[in-house]
Amino acid sequence: MLHASDFKEFYDISAPLEVAPIYPGDRPFSQEWMARLNEGDSYNLSALALGSHAGTHLDFPSHLLKSGKSQDQYPLKRFILSAEVVCVSGDGPVLSGCLQGSKIDKGQALLFKTDNSQKRLMHQAAFSEDFVCLSLDVARLCVADGVSLVGIDYLSVDKYGDDSLPIHRTLLENDILILEGIDLSAAPSGVYTLICLPLSIKGAEASLVRAVLVR
Numbered sequence: 001m002l003h004a005s006d007f008k009e010f011y012d013i014s015a016p017l018e019v020a021p022i023y024p025g026d027r028p029f030s031q032e033w034m035a036r037l038n039e040g041d042s043y044n045l046s047a048l049a050l051g052s053h054a055g056t057h058l059d060f061p062s063h064l065l066k067s068g069k070s071q072d073q074y075p076l077k078r079f080i081l082s083a084e085v086v087c088v089s090g091d092g093p094v095l096s097g098c099l100q101g102s103k104i105d106k107g108q109a110l111l112f113k114t115d116n117s118q119k120r121l122m123h124q125a126a127f128s129e130d131f132v133c134l135s136l137d138v139a140r141l142c143v144a145d146g147v148s149l150v151g152i153d154y155l156s157v158d159k160y161g162d163d164s165l166p167i168h169r170t171l172l173e174n175d176i177l178i179l180e181g182i183d184l185s186a187a188p189s190g191v192y193t194l195i196c197l198p199l200s201i202k203g204a205e206a207s208l209v210r211a212v213l214v215r
């Protein structure tokens, strides 16, 4: 049996919700205190409000596709998988050339560590329009190689303002889950086990996750 002590390295690649940027038009995260010990109540109790694409989250095919699968149609093993962190430099879209030298196994995850992580964009409340996104060419390579999940270190795999969402479509139409809003600033490139469990909400087209890398 595998135990936490079998792993030497742990990286929390989730963004703290109270500082993470909000995609324009989405509902802001809030935590309202319903009762507070230091105000004389007998317990602390809070209520949360947030969009389902807040902070670090998974997109499922039903986000864009009428008959696409939603959260509850995936087995847990889709959320616990072998993942490679691939470092990419430059401020243009991630191109397929960055995968030269990576041995991609069918069913694994690919997480792209770009300038977004360098700039710690997921820790800055102000939304950045010129984040590094993916190219169609790298999305198609992920499809061809049978990748099961693709991660990017900002709030969208698509370029800001491109409402046709070609990268989302290419990935989701091919049953590749999309992990958005990760922060890879602390995680060196290499191979890990990724754990990113969505909340159990029937029919959810997206879900907040706590994403961690271990090895």
Ligand SMILES: [Zn+2]
Pocket (backbone or CB within 6 Å): 053, 057, 058, 059, 155, 180, 206
């Ligand atoms: Zn999303």
